[in-house]
Amino acid sequence: MSDRVKYVLEESRLPRTWYNIQADLPQPLPPVLHPGTKKPIGPDDLAPLFPEALIRQEVSLEREIEIPDPVRDIYRQWRPSPLFRARRLEKALQTPARIYYKWEGVSPAGSHKPNTAVPQAYYNREAGIRRIATETGAGQWGSSLAFAGALFGIDVTVYMVRVSYNQKPYRRALMETWGARCVASPSNETESGRAILAQRPDHPGSLGIAISEAVEVAAKSGDTKYALGSVLNHVLMHQTVAGIEAMEQMALAEDYPDVIVGCTGGGSNFAGIAFPFLGAQLRGGRKVRIVAVEPAACPSLTRGKYAYDFGDTSHLTPLIKMHTLGSTFTPPGFHAGGLRYHGMGPLVSHVQELGLIESKAYPQTACFSAGVQFAKTESLLPAPEANHAVRGAIDEALRCREEGVSRAILFNLCGHGHFDMQAYMDYLSGKLVDQDYNPQELAMALSGLPSVG
Numbered sequence: 001m002s003d004r005v006k007y008v009l010e011e012s013r014l015p016r017t018w019y020n021i022q023a024d025l026p027q028p029l030p031p032v033l034h035p036g037t038k039k040p041i042g043p044d045d046l047a048p049l050f051p052e053a054l055i056r057q058e059v060s061l062e063r064e065i066e067i068p069d070p071v072r073d074i075y076r077q078w079r080p081s082p083l084f085r086a087r088r089l090e091k092a093l094q095t096p097a098r099i100y101y102k103w104e105g106v107s108p109a110g111s112h113k114p115n116t117a118v119p120q121a122y123y124n125r126e127a128g129i130r131r132i133a134t135e136t137g138a139g140q141w142g143s144s145l146a147f148a149g150a151l152f153g154i155d156v157t158v159y160m161v162r163v164s165y166n167q168k169p170y171r172r173a174l175m176e177t178w179g180a181r182c183v184a185s186p187s188n189e190t191e192s193g194r195a196i197l198a199q200r201p202d203h204p205g206s207l208g209i210a211i212s213e214a215v216e217v218a219a220k221s222g223d224t225k226y227a228l229g230s231v232l233n234h235v236l237m238h239q240t241v242a243g244i245e246a247m248e249q250m251a252l253a254e255d256y257p258d259v260i261v262g263c264t265g266g267g268s269n270f271a272g273i274a275f276p277f278l279g280a281q282l283r284g285g286r287k288v289r290i291v292a293v294e295p296a297a298c299p300s301l302t303r304g305k306y307a308y309d310f311g312d313t314s315h316l317t318p319l320i321k322m323h324t325l326g327s328t329f330t331p332p333g334f335h336a337g338g339l340r341y342h343g344m345g346p347l348v349s350h351v352q353e354l355g356l357i358e359s360k361a362y363p364q365t366a367c368f369s370a371g372v373q374f375a376k377t378e379s380l381l382p383a384p385e386a387n388h389a390v391r392g393a394i395d396e397a398l399r400c401r402e403e404g405v406s407r408a409i410l411f412n413l414c415g416h417g418h419f420d421m422q423a424y425m426d427y428l429s430g431k432l433v434d435q436d437y438n439p440q441e442l443a444m445a446l447s448g449l450p451s452v453g
Contacts, residue, residue, distance in 0.1 A: 005087060007249040009080040016067055019240040021275045021347060022233065023063035024282040029233075029350050030321040033308060038452055041318050048219050049226040051127035054120065057234035063279075065237065071119045074151060078107045078114075079241065083249035088377040090397065097400035098255060099393060101413045102246050102273060103380065109174070111383065111415030112269050113144035113229055116238035120227045121148035131155045131224040133217040135185065135210030137265070137340050138164050138385065139171025140415055141229030146180035159185040159193075159213040161340065162205035163333035170419040185210040192216050192314040206330045207266075207341040212314035219316065230266025231311065231322075231345045239272025242412060247276055250410070257288055257410035259396050263388035264292040264301065264359070267345025273412035275347075278356060290357040292348065293392035295367075297435045298331035300324060300344040301352060301359035303442070308452040309343060319450060322349040325437075326445025332435035334364045335384040335423040342445070360392060363434035367391045368427040371417070383415040384423055 022029060031040035043055045050058070057065055067075075086099040104112035124132060132154055136142030142158035149156035158180050165172060165184040172182045185205045186193035192212035196203050203209075211228070218226035228235055250256055260277055262270030274290050281287055294301055304323040311317040313327050324343040325331075331340040351357050364384070371387035373394070374380070382390055389411040396409050417424065426432040 005085040007083045007252045009245060009248060011076060011080070013248060014072060014075060014079050015241050015244045016072070017064035018067060018237045019244060019276050019279060020060055020063055020065055020237050021279050022061050024279045025350070026282065027354060029346055033319040033452065035310070035315065035319050035450065045318065049215065051123050051129060051225060053123040053126065054234050057237060058232060068119070068122060071122050074118050075241070080245045081106050081242065083246055084378070085253065086378050089374060092373065092377045093394065093397050093401065095397040095401040096404065096406040097397040098406065098408045099397055100250065100253070100257070100408065100410045101393070102242055102410070104242060104412060104414050105380065105416035109140065109144040109147050110418065111140040111144065112239060112242060112272060112412065113141045114147060115241055115272065116229065116235045116268065117141070117144035117148040118151070119238050121145065121152045121154055124225055124227070125152040125154060129154065129225045131221070132227050133157045133159070133214040133224055134227045134229065135159045135207060135214045136229065137161050137207050138383070139168050139175065139419070140383070142180065142182065143171055143174045143178070145227055145229070146175040146178035149180060150178045156180040157217065158182045159187065159210040161185055161207060161210050162203065167335065167422065168419055174419070185213050187213060189213070190216045192316070195314070204330070204333050206313065208313035208327055211312040212316055215312060215316045216314070230268040230341070231343065233347055235268050236271035236275065236345055236347055239268045240276050242272040243274065243276035246273060246410065247280070255408050256286060258407040259289045259291065259409045261291045261293060261389050261392040261396060261409065261411040263339065263385050263414065264294045264344070264348065265339030265385065266341050267348035269412055269414040271345065271348060273410070274357070278351065291392055291396070292352070292357055292359040293388040294359060294361050295334060295339050295388065296361040296363045297334050297437055298325070298340050299361040300342065302361045304344065305446055305449065306349060306353055307449050309449055311343060319452065320346050322346045323352070324449070325442055326448060328448060329442060329445035331437060334435050335420065335432070339385055339388070362388060362391050365427070365432055365434050368424070368432060370394050372427070380413065381417040382413055383417045384420055386414045389413065
């Protein structure tokens, strides 16, 4: 048998629906609250930011949501994405584990983000919207929405976290090539950005700040809506195309995961691979151990508080219950920019509170070490964010070796690292160091959580 085995579905097997885990939760998700009244918000409260179709998906309790044909037509450019058995990595680790990975780097933007960027652009176009404002960390989401905006004739403005704006110029170039405007955040274009810069002119930025800027632009502009690349329910649901395909591909392999590992920042990649399997378990199917892996420098699941908080730094968003480090918390500038968010998606936070998943945190040098080992054995260079899942999967495989047990391990290799070569150069030259958050800053941010009865 070949050292590397690929499981590919026929194009006709492209999923026709997204999976909504809210239909199967043993306890409902806590409601989103209005920051003034502390009462649950209604669809009208979200109308300034999102088109009606996405608002309906956000609150839906239906198990399956149909994927529109125009979205499926674009998905066909890279979906179904392949699933690989990492036999060369298994051999290098001398493990009895069976390691599988879903390869989402085959999309035009090189990551899993177009899975939600395309439907979000489509629903906005159908609602007559021609302008969208958004944020991005590492640039994978920003470039994906730029790609989708070009397909549907929508102007896209991206507020990119300043530290990543400087670290990753090629992601910025990709956005601009697809016609988007990319702005370093915090910027002087918004009241939110100017307020942050007045306090600290050299602020490195954060996803919370970039969200504030994009939300402000959308809220103040009658012709502009807002799009988010993670965290929200409809975003996580769009990503389940990956997990739905993976279930069928695991069947082709005549196997089923015992462990699922996912890198986790806001939750979209993790939910995309894990939620379809978790939903099957909740409906009486086979139990799976599910592990969310996050950066030790921004540990919302492992160190954050489960509480109501704002989704942005300037407090322009509603209150959502999630694992949070505090909306004013600024993570250090580690290279996995897509994971530098102060909170975690409400659905991911909720299933952890229910004991359905577990979480781990790793420093960045340990993750890059895993990424280099993966590249040497499996030939694919992971993005810094994806390295967290690789690290988690390798540790699970080593655990199998220590215990002498063969388990099937599945993870989502959510994107390639071709635009992250400076990070790899720093790692290979010994310049990449682990960064930790400031405990005092974290304590201060958590002390400012809103009071909700």
